Amino acid sequence: MEYEVIIGMEVHAQLLTESKMFCSCSADYADAPPNTHVCPVCLALPGALPVINKAAVEATILAGLALHSDIAETAVFARKNYHYPDLPKGYQISQYELPLCLHGHVDIQDDNGQPKRIRIERAHLEEDTGKLVHMGDHSLVDLNRAGVPLLEIVTEADIRSATEAYNYLTKLRTLLRYAGVSTADMEKGAMRCEANISVRPVGQKEFGTKVEVKNLNSFRAVRNAIDYEVKRHIQVLESGGQIKQVTMGWNEAAGHTFVQRSKEEANDYRYFPEPDLPPLQVSQAWIDEIAQRLPELPDAKAERFAAQYRLQPADVMFLTSEQDIANWYEAAVALYPQPKTVAAWFTGELIGIAREKGVTFKEGNVTPAGLVSILQLIDTGKINRNTGKAVLAEMFANGESAERIVVNHGWAQVSDDAALAGIIERLLAHHPGEVAKYRGGKKGLMGWFMGQVMRETQGKANPDVVRKLLQETLERGA
DSSP, X not given: OOEEEEEEEEEEEEOOOSBOSSSSSBSOOTTSOTTOSOOTTTTTOTTOOOOOOHHHHHHHHHHHHHTTOEEOSEEOEEEEEOOOTTOTTSEEEEEOSSOSEEEEEEEEEOTTSOEEEEEEEEEEEEEOOOEEEEETTEEEEEOSSTTOEEEEEEEOSOBOSHHHHHHHHHHHHHHHHHHXXXXXXXXXXXXXXXXXXXEEETTOOSOOOOEEEEEEOSHHHHHHHHHHHHHHHHHHHHTTOOOOOEEEEEETTTTEEEEEEEOOOGGGGTOEEOTTSOOEEOOXXXXXXXXXXXXXXXXXXXXXXXXXXXXXXXXHHHHTSSHHHHHHHHHHHHHSOOHHHHHHIIIIXXXXXXXXXXXXXXXXXXXXXXXXXXXXXXXXXXXXHHHHHHHHHHHHHHOOOHHHHHHHHTOOOBOOHHHHHHHHHHHHHHOHHXXXXXXXXXXXXXXXXXXXXXXXXXXXXXXXXXHHHHHHHHHHTO
């Protein structure tokens, strides 16, 4: 039997605010000693009352606009009750019936590279939990993270494969970063996701029983966990079994899922409006003011790059994948208005050096003006392209100017006709056999002669001058 895969995603993204969601404690907990960014509010001490973080609300509205969502006029915070050691209150302040953002969408590519729209059911604001560190039979609790603003984004069940889930998450990460509301770094826990997975026979209208796989912390884990669960579902159904609605974890090392607990329903959380917080009123004027902060989003930027710079689709996709990349590229093009050349050097050479060193291009020392200075040296004939690559690598490592690097290493290009003619004459005199073959019609040897001259000059010869002189000398004796 042929089956159809049905997937919905729930993503939690930490918002970039200075303080926590309901208190003034610092939200920057990454390097802090355990339980030092805490106060009576996030420790849930008697009598401590929460206060809504305006910056977190505005970040949520900004994210909602980036997701093409409707922004609610009234949003209500609710208590979501469950008892874990990482929640001192015994409940999480979240939003349930009246969230801030509804009915958005994210446009992706499906398995065949065709456009597809993933609908967003809701995006709501809540607080994060603390962190549990498990040590054998004991668990240690660090509450520095408890109360950090968290944006939860829930899709409709529109995703049909692990590849589509991957494409959705990468696009969502790009949107959140463009909006400036989250780092969306999965490896550092700033973005976490759960996948709700089911399968059904092709042609069946009703959804199959879904299983939730929680806290997937990398794009690779998402893809692998979904593939594994889909195969498991089909094997169970084909053998006559039934899928149980449970919450699963993912064991990355072993490459399989495992049962964590039975799946909770909404009524298990006993949601009710938070009595210590008033309903949140959002005026259209406030929404309009926040909308002014929204930058050009990736889809619009990609459309503009393709039309304005005439780039290949793969280059457009890469150059608009991160706002920092797009800004860097446009700054370089403003200084050197040859967009295709800049794109080739940036995506090929600069990014290649960064990947080889295992860092991002921003961790190198190459500015847009630095790259342009290399391209200008090539254009004026002071260095050739191969030397330009070497200069770029040096600049990436130490940040020196292109001119200083060329002088310090003696890499200036040799373009003097007399000097190169002498080298060519000696070369041809030492290889009479190859010369005879070339003059006998084996013109493909020109590349070999070029290589010999470049090796003799340690790559510093001007290849255009070398080619011209070689042709003149070889044809003269033909």
